Amino acid sequence: MGGAGACHSDLHLLQAPAQGFALPFTLGHENAGWIEKMGPGTTGFAPGDAVIVYGPWGCGLCVNCRQGMENYCQATGQPVPGGLGGADGGMAEYLLVPSTRHLIPLGGLDPRDVAPLSDAGLTSYHALKRSLHLLGPGSTAVVIGAGGLGQMAIQMLRALAGAATIVAVDTSADKLKIAGTLGADAALVSGDGAVATIRDITGGQGAELVLDFVGVDATLGMAARVARVLGHLTIVGVGAAALPVNFHSPPHECSVAVPFWGSVPELIEVIALAQRGKIRMVVEHFALEEAARAYDLLHDGKINGRAVITPNG
Numbered sequence: 001m002g003g004a005g006a007c008h009s010d011l012h013l014l015q016a017p018a019q020g021f022a023l024p025f026t027l028g029h030e031n032a033g034w035i036e037k038m039g040p041g042t043t044g045f046a047p048g049d050a051v052i053v054y055g056p057w058g059c060g061l062c063v064n065c066r067q068g069m070e071n072y073c074q075a076t077g078q079p080v081p082g083g084l085g086g087a088d089g090g091m092a093e094y095l096l097v098p099s100t101r102h103l104i105p106l107g108g109l110d111p112r113d114v115a116p117l118s119d120a121g122l123t124s125y126h127a128l129k130r131s132l133h134l135l136g137p138g139s140t141a142v143v144i145g146a147g148g149l150g151q152m153a154i155q156m157l158r159a160l161a162g163a164a165t166i167v168a169v170d171t172s173a174d175k176l177k178i179a180g181t182l183g184a185d186a187a188l189v190s191g192d193g194a195v196a197t198i199r200d201i202t203g204g205q206g207a208e209l210v211l212d213f214v215g216v217d218a219t220l221g222m223a224a225r226v227a228r229v230l231g232h233l234t235i236v237g238v239g240a241a242a243l244p245v246n247f248h249s250p251p252h253e254c255s256v257a258v259p260f261w262g263s264v265p266e267l268i269e270v271i272a273l274a275q276r277g278k279i280r281m282v283v284e285h286f287a288l289e290e291a292a293r294a295y296d297l298l299h300d301g302k303i304n305g306r307a308v309i310t311p312n313g
């Protein structure tokens with residue numbers, strides 16, 4: 001193992017671990033490292049190769065898995081690593097990966113720096129990719145929540161939808177400042193003022209794409225007010241609030257989606273973006289013995305970017 005990202009979803013697991021699989025298990029679903037040893041009959045990689053591990057391990061045989069969308073595997077009880085599906089994760093010296101199809105070569109990228117791309121990067125990428133056809137010249141994309149995933153989304157939108165106006169919305173002035181340096185055209189403090197400014201920017205029409213990385217009542221309400229007719233409203237944040245849907249809101253034919261994680265081909269594209277220097281993720285490294293401290297800091301909101309556990313230094 002090179003790096004295993006400490007993710008907010010792990011904090012939920014730590015608080016409520018009883019989800020039908022046996023304790024104890026090893027955390028870590030954002031994994032990257034170097035091939036130590038190939039299993040019998042496997043080919044395609046050699047010891048020492050740097051790889052990132054695709055996280056949602058499906059059955060590999062159903063139609064969604066065959067299309068690379070193992071995040072939507074139709075079989076139940078698949079052994080997703082790190083507590084999300086019962087298999088041991090990457091916060092250990094070694095991680096046993098059941099198939100080479102979950103491995104993507106990293107080339108010159110350092111596993112310790114890019115491990116979180118397998119979730120924080122891939123989830124953002126998958127969430128916005130379905131909407132790229134809406135984001136031509138004159139269009140607007142709104143990113144609500146400029147934390148780790150939102151910062152990824154801003155950079156990806158800049159790289160893939162360069163002609164669109166990108167608007168970041170957050171409650172934190174620090175995060176809005178970062179959003180500006182990453183390519184947001186406007187960075188707005190959350191609230192009624194932001195809604196008015198976005199309506200201004202879009203000539204009163206609203207934005208083609210609204211990504212909500214928070215998912216609480218206040219942000220979902222704002223998302224519905226700044227989306228446009230025929231637009232996309234995509235909820236990524238697990239705030240677990242409810243979005244009222246009726247004839248009057250969201251706007252007519254605005255499609256609402258709640259995506260989960262991403263596909264294998266999309267992770268290959270995320271790695272290509274990283275290799276070309278189009279996206280960067282701020283990471284803080286922690287030794288394996290410091291993992292509990294990393295989660296405490298994460299819990300207290302004291303991690304800048306992502307915490308990565310590095311079991312082999």
Ligand SMILES: [Zn+2]
Nearest residue numbers: 007009030119
């Ligand atoms: Zn994660």
Ligand SMILES: [Zn+2]
Nearest residue numbers: 059062065073
């Ligand atoms: Zn499957």
